[in-house]
Amino acid sequence: MSQTVEQRGRSASPGLAAGPLVLLDRTGCGRTPTGDPRRERQDLETSIGAAIRAIQALSAKLDDEAAAVLEFQVAMLEDEALTTPAFESIAAGADAVTAWSGALMAQIRDYEAAEDDYFRARAADLKDLRDRVGRHLAGEGDLVVPEGGVLTGEDVTPSRFLSVDWSRGGGVALFAGSPSSHVAMLARSRGVPMVVGLGQVDLTGHDSAIIDGDSGRVVLSPRVDDWTAFAAARALREAEAARDAEAAQKPARTVDGVAVSVMINIAGPQDVDGLDPAMCDGIGLVRTEFLFHNCGGLPDEETQTRAYRRIVEWAAGRPVVLRTLDAGGDKPVEGLTIPGESNPFLGSRGIRLSLARPEIFRIQLRALARAAAHGNAKIMLPMVTIPEEIDAAAKLLDQVVAELTAAGVACVRPPLGIMVEVPAVAIEPALFARAAFFSIGSNDLTQYVTASARDIAAVAALNDPGNPAVLSLIKRMVAAGRDLGRDVSLCGDMGGDPAYLPALIGAGLRSVSVAPPLVGRAKRAIALVSAGVS
């Protein structure tokens, strides 16, 4: 048995997991060539067929947009123009893995050389196909994570992450990666423990691991003591989780009886599947980016309307705050965001990008106004910096509502509020009184106030939402909201963190929005705080 190795990374999603290591990024290197061209060809044909069936099985579980991406991948695999060059190399003496990667690499290079961003990005689809078939050739099939298994490797794509059935437990430990990546967000919303930024780890000889998503600690080839400690820690967590689940069902009140609204943050309709709306006071943040991350192009009005409507109807009358597209920064969208900006977090993102592309923004506003006819929807603008941005968005919103009404399409003009994440808003909130409500995006606010990114390890410690300057701005915002008669909520990670809830409630905040698995924990933490109002 291998020597126990302990490694520290950064927490990307809380929770404990332990079990066999499942290595990412195996691309068929493990196959031994048979030396027989007929068998090499047969193996490649079988592997392509198996990959097609695996993609089809995966696509049956996904929504239309995601399924369209996979349909493209299947069409590529079924095309002889892709496979013929590989079969020709086999006939010329190459083994199946070499022949397949060679044929795909020619395609990948061709896409990588494309001038158009959209076509250049298709190289990733081709790489996915190369690796998928490569895994089948190596007899590894698709990733199967056994109960409690720990997925380990350099990084993981959202599609690989989503292809795993996480309902039976398991976790993720990455050498690279970032807590603010999309995969980390997906992991948090699904309650999958994840540690990132472990650095290069030699996994040779290790076949099991314990990961602690709270502290970022990873133990490879754990000792008996480690397993005992893990079992105890897990029992404790399970007891905690049971108390959380119980607390989640009741409204949140401070120890002195002040009601605090606890809403949820979601990244798509599938995030509320299986959840009881009674657990929350509404949805404080719908990240609409989920609709814009498929390679099938930008989503049309019908696709968006359907998705928003499903979310609004789930909430059954509770408020649902839908944030307009917050692309840019670390969230590029093909065909929309501007590639190669020298500093994307200070560049064209959020409302800046939407106002620069009104033809795309209008489609989203139309879909939002149509969905608003089915429930209590509100629209929230991200990255607002000056009041005129609200005016410009309000004008577009009024126009599309007038158009829809004139065309006899059912719609409602939702209240238009803003995210408070640019310090300019938090410093002079009264200038933004035309916003119908405020929601403090504490993650970005912290990043902009402390001038430090949480995904840059060297400065991540500076990125502290507990910094007095951040808390002072939150306090200022809450006071301004009271003066202006506007609701103020907070939808960043600190809203679900028991370490910060006392300070937030002390600052006068009475509404937070957190990832669904954190609702119970947040409510229990609130119950221990005294609001201290006279």
Next chain:
Amino acid sequence: MNNSHASGSVVLTHAIGLHARPSVKLTKLAKKFRSAIEIGLGPEGPWIDAKSIVKVMAAKVPQGSHLHFRAAGNDAGDAVSALIGLVESDFGEAKADVANG
């Protein structure tokens, strides 16, 4: 199979160009016909197999291009008009974009 030939052209209006989803739709439709069908980016070609998603995507056709179709086979006429119809309808998607133009 007789030697019927047909051809035609259409302007591609789709926002990104002939990207993944439209290309899948186009090649699937082309495969429904028995005729050999080719797409050209100019009236003189070069011609690519309209039934191959790999080749259609590799052409990386941008928005605003003139797409030329030519077909040979007993359903050549139907094939060309169906494909032109698909491109003209903007691949049956993104109607909202056009309406909002």
